[in-house]
Amino acid sequence: MNKAEAQMHLRAAAAAGQGKSCGAKNKYGTEKAAQIAAFRRNRHPSRQVPGAVMQEPYPCPFCDRWHVGDAMTKTERKRWSRP
Numbered sequence: 001m002n003k004a005e006a007q008m009h010l011r012a013a014a015a016a017g018q019g020k021s022c023g024a025k026n027k028y029g030t031e032k033a034a035q036i037a038a039f040r041r042n043r044h045p046s047r048q049v050p051g052a053v054m055q056e057p058y059p060c061p062f063c064d065r066w067h068v069g070d071a072m073t074k075t076e077r078k079r080w081s082r083p
Contacts (some may be wrong), residue, residue, distance in 0.1 A: 001031060001057070004081070005065035009058035010071065012080040022062040024071070031057060041068060 001009075013021035028034040041047065041055040054056030056071040072080070 001059075006059050008080045010061045012076065013015065013058060014061045015080075018062045021069070022060050022067065025067045027060075027063055028057070028066040028068075031059070031066055034068055036083075038068045058077075 026037065028037060038055040038057050045052060046052065052074050054071045057066050057068050059065075060067050
């Protein structure tokens with residue numbers, strides 16, 4: 001993930017709050033580990049239907065680790081890309 005994308009995710013997670021973006025979610029020590037977890041989740045049959053929300057890794061501003069959550073929509077990406 002490039003620096004701009006990481007900053008976008010950090011802004012969105014901080015705005016969502018610790019309970020929603022960190023809380024009880026699995027914590028991964030590296031981006032690579034979170035990418036593998038997201039890949040595995042996205043292969044699940046429930047994600048192979050039209051309209052299913054894919055998963056993506058993101059850095060956490062609260063625990064300084066990585067989590068996996070629903071992928072942002074284009075609208076959300078545009079909103080959080082602005083500093």
